[in-house]
Amino acid sequence: xxxxxxxxxxxxxxxxxxxxxxxxxxxxxxxxxxxxxxxxxxxxxxxxxxxxxxxxxxxxxxxxxxxxxxxxxxxxxxxxxxxxxxxxxxxxxxxxxxxxxxxxxxxxxxxxxxxxxxxxxxxxxxxxxxxxxxxxxxxxxxxxxxxxxxxxxxxxxxxxxxxxxxxxxxxxxxxxxxxxxxxxxxxxxxxxxxxxxxxxxxxxxxxxxxxxxxxxxxxxxxxxxxxxxxxxxxxxxxxxxxxxxxxxxxxxxxxxxxxxxxxxxxxxxxxxxxxxxxxxxxxxxxxxxxxxxxxxxxxxxxxxxxxxxxxxxxxxxxxxxxxxxxxxxxxxxxxxxxxxxxxxxxxxxxxxxxxxxxxxxxxxxxxxxxxxxxxxxxxxxxxxxxxxxxxxxxxxxxxxxxxxxxxxxxxxxxxxxxxxxxxxxxxxxxxxxxx
Amino acid sequence: xxxxxxxxxxxxxxxxxxxxxxxxxxxxxxxxxxxxxxxxxxxxxxxxxxxxxxxxxxxxxxxxxxxxxxxxxxxxxxxxxxxxxxxxxxxxxxxxxxxxxxxxxxxxxxxxxxxxxxxxxxxxxxxxxxxxxxxxxxxxxxxxxxxxxxxxxxxxxxxxxxxxxxxxxxxxxxxxxxxxxxxxxxxxxxxxxxxxxxxxxxxxxxxxxxxxxxxxxxxxxxxxxxxxxxxxxxxxxxxxxxxxxxxxxxxxxxxxxxxxxxxxxxxxxxxxxxxxxxxxxxxxxxxxxxxxxxxxxxxxxxxxxxxxxxxxxxxxxxxxxxxxxxxxxxxxxxxxxxxxxxxxxxxxxxxxxxxxxxxxxxxxxxxxxxxxxxxxxxxxxxxxxxxxxxxxxxxxxxxxxxxxxxxxxxxxxxxxxxxxxxxxxxxxxxxxxxx
Numbered sequence: 001x002x003x004x005x006x007x008x009x010x011x012x013x014x015x016x017x018x019x020x021x022x023x024x025x026x027x028x029x030x031x032x033x034x035x036x037x038x039x040x041x042x043x044x045x046x047x048x049x050x051x052x053x054x055x056x057x058x059x060x061x062x063x064x065x066x067x068x069x070x071x072x073x074x075x076x077x078x079x080x081x082x083x084x085x086x087x088x089x090x091x092x093x094x095x096x097x098x099x100x101x102x103x104x105x106x107x108x109x110x111x112x113x114x115x116x117x118x119x120x121x122x123x124x125x126x127x128x129x130x131x132x133x134x135x136x137x138x139x140x141x142x143x144x145x146x147x148x149x150x151x152x153x154x155x156x157x158x159x160x161x162x163x164x165x166x167x168x169x170x171x172x173x174x175x176x177x178x179x180x181x182x183x184x185x186x187x188x189x190x191x192x193x194x195x196x197x198x199x200x201x202x203x204x205x206x207x208x209x210x211x212x213x214x215x216x217x218x219x220x221x222x223x224x225x226x227x228x229x230x231x232x233x234x235x236x237x238x239x240x241x242x243x244x245x246x247x248x249x250x251x252x253x254x255x256x257x258x259x260x261x262x263x264x265x266x267x268x269x270x271x272x273x274x275x276x277x278x279x280x281x282x283x284x285x286x287x288x289x290x291x292x293x294x295x296x297x298x299x300x301x302x303x304x305x306x307x308x309x310x311x312x313x314x315x316x317x318x319x320x321x322x323x324x325x326x327x328x329x330x331x332x333x334x335x336x337x338x339x340x341x342x343x344x345x346x347x348x349x350x351x352x353x354x355x356x357x358x359x360x361x362x363x364x365x366x367x368x369x370x371x372x373x374x375x376x377x378x379x380x381x382x383x384x385x386x387x388x389x390x391x392x393x394x395x396x397x398x399x400x401x402x403x404x405x406x407x408x409x410x411x412x413x414x415x416x417x418x419x420x421x422x423x424x425x426x427x428x429x430x431x432x433x434x435x
Numbered sequence: 436x437x438x439x440x441x442x443x444x445x446x447x448x449x450x451x452x453x454x455x456x457x458x459x460x461x462x463x464x465x466x467x468x469x470x471x472x473x474x475x476x477x478x479x480x481x482x483x484x485x486x487x488x489x490x491x492x493x494x495x496x497x498x499x500x501x502x503x504x505x506x507x508x509x510x511x512x513x514x515x516x517x518x519x520x521x522x523x524x525x526x527x528x529x530x531x532x533x534x535x536x537x538x539x540x541x542x543x544x545x546x547x548x549x550x551x552x553x554x555x556x557x558x559x560x561x562x563x564x565x566x567x568x569x570x571x572x573x574x575x576x577x578x579x580x581x582x583x584x585x586x587x588x589x590x591x592x593x594x595x596x597x598x599x600x601x602x603x604x605x606x607x608x609x610x611x612x613x614x615x616x617x618x619x620x621x622x623x624x625x626x627x628x629x630x631x632x633x634x635x636x637x638x639x640x641x642x643x644x645x646x647x648x649x650x651x652x653x654x655x656x657x658x659x660x661x662x663x664x665x666x667x668x669x670x671x672x673x674x675x676x677x678x679x680x681x682x683x684x685x686x687x688x689x690x691x692x693x694x695x696x697x698x699x700x701x702x703x704x705x706x707x708x709x710x711x712x713x714x715x716x717x718x719x720x721x722x723x724x725x726x727x728x729x730x731x732x733x734x735x736x737x738x739x740x741x742x743x744x745x746x747x748x749x750x751x752x753x754x755x756x757x758x759x760x761x762x763x764x765x766x767x768x769x770x771x772x773x774x775x776x777x778x779x780x781x782x783x784x785x786x787x788x789x790x791x792x793x794x795x796x797x798x799x800x801x802x803x804x805x806x807x808x809x810x811x812x813x814x815x816x817x818x819x820x821x822x823x824x825x826x827x828x829x830x831x832x833x834x835x836x837x838x839x840x841x842x843x844x845x846x847x848x849x850x851x852x853x854x855x856x857x858x859x860x861x862x863x864x865x866x867x868x869x870x
Contacts, residue, residue, distance in 0.1 A: 014472040016463025017648035021454055023477070028451025037449040038484055040477035042458070049473055056491065213452035274737075280723025281716030284737045288715025291791050291825055299743035301736055302709075302719045308734035308777050312747060342743050356726050390726055 002177050004030055005057035006040045009068030009078055010156055014044040022067045022161055033174050034182040034226050045075040054085050058149055068156030070135040072115040078153060083122040086142055090120040100134045128168045133160040183230040186222040187241055189248045190403055191415050194219050204240045217396045247412045257402045258286040264409045265296035273342035274300035275313050275334035277351035282398040298344040313337030326351050326363050328381035332371035339373045347373045348401045354393045368397045372404050384417050437612050439465055440492035441475045444503035444513055445591055449479040457502045457596055468609050469617040469661050480510040489520050493584055503591030505570040507550040513588055518557040521577055525555040535569045563603045568595040618665035621657040622676055623690060624683045625838055626850050629654050639675045652831045682847045692837045693721040699844045700731035708779035709735035710748050710769035712786035717833040733779040748772030761786050761798050763816035767806035774808045782808045783836045789828045803832045807839050819852050
């Protein structure tokens with residue numbers, strides 16, 4: 001198995017101004033090729049620290065991928081450091097220099113002379129094009145055939161780095177790693193805990209490397225397969241996973257609950273509206289993050305005050321008084337009111353206690369009620385006991401609201417949520433999908 | 436200046452399942468004490484990799500702070516590795532063991548024997564209590580007086596690690612760093628770019644280390660002061676900063692625009708409502724993230740479809756037709772409609788084109804109009820040209836809506852936004868506050 005080291009460079013990382021998301025992104029993609037990351041080395045913009053990081057990385061691993069330090073200013077030292085460490089001269093690349101000049105012309109700005117620094121590369125470097133910025137990256141091979149090292153240098157800005165990695169670096173690494181014989185699939189789940197998934201997956205026969213990634217309130221499951229017959233084996237794993245976990249898998253690969261729900265609504269020509277109390281607009285916000293959502297999202301009423309529930313959603317004040325604002329009956333009435341007032345095919349109502357205050361013995365913090373109203377069937381309601389702080393309760397409730405739409409459109413059973421089921425022994429992971 | 440190295444441990448980090456937010460959090464807090472982070476070393480749960488990380492960290496820096504690898508399972512190797520590296524035996528701590536047993540009783544779960552592993556520490560370790568989990572941390576001093584090393588080991592779960600760092604470790608480090616002579620202030624700004632801030636700050640006399648942190652759509656400015664008279668000098672810097680940047684500073688320290696706006700609304704007894712089109716509920720979502728927001732947030736209407744703008748907000752269809760849904764007139768009518776329908780003192784309307792589709796030559800993607808309606812003055816409206824992808828336009832627009840409320844309550848001038856003003860030369864940073 002090929003081993004890699006990642007170097008993240010920049011004072012903004014070692015001073016905590018910026019969270020390094022590059023290393024994780026790269027590590028995730030390398031894992032997909034069956035490449036193992038032995039270490040991430042993060043250093044600020046100082047020559048001696050960069051030298052330390054590069055010497056150690058080259059000592060530890062066959063592949064080194066570095067981000068940052070390619071800018072035009074004096075504190076951008078990556079290329080100089082690498083060239084010095086490898087004992088290679090810097091070579092000026094005329095084509096890259098011309099592209100930089102052109103970009104400045106395009107932006108109608110004078111080009112500072114030091115920007116041409118970005119057109120100098122260690123001898124032997126192969127350019128990795130940067131479609132979105134002035135600094136291209138590069139890759140190099142060094143060392144003898146028995147002791148080969150592969151270096152990749154990319155800019156630190158994530159939106160420039162990511163396409164460069166995906167479009168140019170990964171295909172090249174895939175070849176290096178013999179990726180014709182490596183493949184993977186990632187299943188996105190909601191409504192089952194990491195340990196619950198672990199148990200189910202453990203029973204699946206066949207050789208694959210399974211891993212879980214909890215990203216509250218979801219858990220994704222990935223299987224990496226190496227060796228012969230990769231495609232066929234991935235297909236067989238997929239069949240098993242769907243047979244055992246079907247209703248919990250909302251999508252595969254790089255997707256999200258809101259995108260899946262949006263695509264389902266669009267495909268079926270169904271419009272939706274939301275009546276939100278405790279989620280305060282989060283359900284609507286998430287669905288409207290999906291480009292093109294105006295095709296199926298009519299709108300929503302965020303009804304915090306009871307008077308708003310009455311005036312805009314027509315929830316009877318007698319019902320609010322008798323059942324309380326956090327009740328299945330009110331959630332149902334909110335859904336029906338939203339469907340009526342906003343003229344949608346489908347509507348979901350959410351009302352609950354996000355905390356930290358407002359809980360009672362009967363309705364503790366985390367109590368959230370849902371209602372779904374549709375033309376073709378009676379309104380469905382349900383009360384769940386959720387957990388976590390205010391933001392988690394909101395997030396989990398918004399996820400349930402979206403999952404209800406998904407399950408309704410796919411005629412799946414209503415989501416079941418048991419107790420959290422994670423004691424202190426499991427506190428190591430921040431995982432918290434409902435079990 | 437004291438130098439520190441940070442170690443982040445866990446396979447979840449080197450496989451990209453989890454983004455490491457611990458290292459940045461720690462680095463930020465250390466900077467506040469004037470302690471410089473020379474490197475972050477991230478490794479998976481393998482003995483040889485942990486050994487590498489610890490030996491290098493102890494070689495590089497006087498203070499080493501590590502997170503992760505303190506769990507009860509076989510792949511939690513930090514304590515064993517540290518003890519072996521330092522040549523110290525493991526010592527069982529009876530009080531810690533009892534606390535672990537008690538936690539399991541509390542959760543009503545059987546305790547696996549291997550959890551007692553968390554009660555063993557290298558000889559000489561001083562316990563750092565963990566109020567929120569089973570694994571305490573510890574700190575140690577090693578080496579001779581001339582070559583002293585300070586080690587801190589904390590669990591990897593952020594919500595456990597953070598209070599342990601803040602409550603126990605930082606006060607101890609402050610003493611070590613002579614923090615009586617170090618102090619800092621952090622100003623949160625919105626509406627001015629990082630380079631704009633940089634220019635203004637550069638003119639401020641006095642000795643302090645200034646740094647900027649762009650967290651779209653905001654930029655925070657921090658000044659660290661060392662030496663004599665720390666308090667007085669911080670106060671003087673504060674006076675200068677407010678004199679030059681007053682209206683752009685919405686708060687200081689660990690706060691957010693929504694919390695500041697919420698506190699202002701609560702203090703003045705003013706209620707608010709929102710009518711959101713392109714932000715799709717995000718403004719309401721953000722304000723309802725603030726605990727206690729039900730005291731001043733009445734609710735909101737997310738009016739995506741024009742029919743919803745008409746039916747729930749009373750926007751005249753003739754106006755929609757004449758001016759278009761994205762217009763100052765409609766934004767104003769939305770704000771007035773929300774104020775009327777939701778019965779609030781104050782209301783803000785937002786309508787725009789978040790993209791990627793829907794733009795025209797006259798109203799390109801990023802065109803967003805705002806309106807603010809209040810009892811005591813005529814409705815104010817304004818059109819801005821925003822930038823970025825769909826999520827950025829939404830986020831920036833939601834920030835402007837909240838800032839409008841803040842500026843209204845503080846009788847500040849209307850927010851001015853110029854062109855983005857960042858060409859390729861500045862693309863290195865993801866910074867993007869409006870200039």
